[in-house]
Amino acid sequence: AQSVAQPEDQVNVAEGNPLTVKCTYSVSGNPYLFWYVQYPNRGLQFLLKYITGDNLVKGSYGFEAEFNKSQTSFHLKKPSALVSDSALYFCAVKVGGYNKLIFGAGTRLAVHP
Amino acid sequence: EPEVTQTPSHQVTQMGQEVILRCVPISNHLYFYWYRQILGQKVEFLVSFYNNEISEKSEIFDDQFSVERPDGSNFTLKIRSTKLEDSAMYFCASRGQGPNNSPLHFGNGTRLTVT
Numbered sequence: 001a002q003s004v005a006q007p008e009d010q011v012n013v014a015e016g017n018p019l020t021v022k023c024t025y026s027v028s029g030n031p032y033l034f035w036y037v038q039y040p041n042r043g044l045q046f047l048l049k050y051i052t053g054d055n056l057v058k059g060s061y062g063f064e065a066e067f068n069k070s071q072t073s074f075h076l077k078k079p080s081a082l083v084s085d086s087a088l089y090f091c092a093v094k095v096g097g098y099n100k101l102i103f104g105a106g107t108r109l110a111v112h113p
Numbered sequence: 114e115p116e117v118t119q120t121p122s123h124q125v126t127q128m129g130q131e132v133i134l135r136c137v138p139i140s141n142h143l144y145f146y147w148y149r150q151i152l153g154q155k156v157e158f159l160v161s162f163y164n165n166e167i168s169e170k171s172e173i174f175d176d177q178f179s180v181e182r183p184d185g186s187n188f189t190l191k192i193r194s195t196k197l198e199d200s201a202m203y204f205c206a207s208r209g210q211g212p213n214n215s216p217l218h219f220g221n222g223t224r225l226t227v228t
Contacts, residue, residue: 034216043117043204043219044156090156098144098168099208099217103156 002027002095006104013081013111021076021107023091032094033074034101035065039087047089050074061085081111115139117220119205125226126195134190134223136205144208145188146217147180149173149201156204162188195227 005024013019025031032051036044048059055067065076076089088108092101118137126132138145147159160170162180179191188207192199202224206217 036219041221043119043221044206044217046216046218049216096169098161098163099215100146100158100161100169101148101217102158105155 002093002102004091004093004102004104006089006091006107008107009105010108010110013109015083015111015113016080019076019078019081019085019109019111021089021091021109023074023076023104024072025074025091025093026072027093027095031072031074033065033067034092034094035059035063035074035076036090036092036103037087038090038106044090047076081109083111083113085109086111115218117205117207117218119203119220119223121223122221123224123226125228128197128227129194132192132195132225134192134203134205134225136188136190136220137186138188138205138207139209139218140186142207142209142218144168145180145182146206146208147190148204148206148219150204150222151198151201159190159203192225195225197227200225200227 003026034049035047038044048057050057050067058064063078088106090106091104120135145162148156150156158171160174161168177193181189202222204222205220208217
């Protein structure tokens with residue numbers, strides 16, 4: 001079965017420190033992977049995607065993600081966290097022909113001043 | 114930047130009542146989706162809609178659910194007889210005609226509370 005796992009319910013980071021939010025996937029074939037962010041009382045906002053090519057993908061708000069095929073991972077990273085990055089982050093994988101997304105359980109990122 | 118808009122932001126209904134959740138996708142988008150997020154749980158796919166018909170639906174999307182695009186702009190989700198377990202945040206999303214790996218654009222959601 002195709003699935004996405006986010007092993008951490010919450011990640012705590014001090015402002016200015018690098019952050020990593022972990023994601024692993026299980027799909028048949030080549031994965032199309034996405035990261036979305038959800039701020040309180042808002043919908044999901046697209047951050048970045050991996051389709052093919054360079055394993056390091058750059059996205060919105062200074063975020064990037066590294067695709068690792070051997071480890072079936074797609075971890076979200078940022079070199080220097082901001083308090084305003086505090087939100088709920090979802091990793092997702094596309095399945096099927098109509099861009100149906102399977103989401104991970106989400107990871108709450110808390111950046112402390 | 115164009116947005117997906119959803120109304121109402123919060124809907125309270127009694128068990129057994131019908132509800133219609135409304136969405137206005139981005140105007141030139143062709144693919145439409147409903148997802149839901151039960152409080153504290155993951156975002157779950159409900160249904161995708163393309164060319165005026167359902168293209169895929171999940172096991173959650175049973176006969177109580179239906180979707181419609183009644184005109185050129187709205188995309189609705191109807192729950193015929195609501196149950197307590199239908200309480201969730203419902204997100205509408207749309208996608209343009211680009212590659213089928215182009216990202217979905219989500220609305221801010223409708224919080225449905227069934228009492």
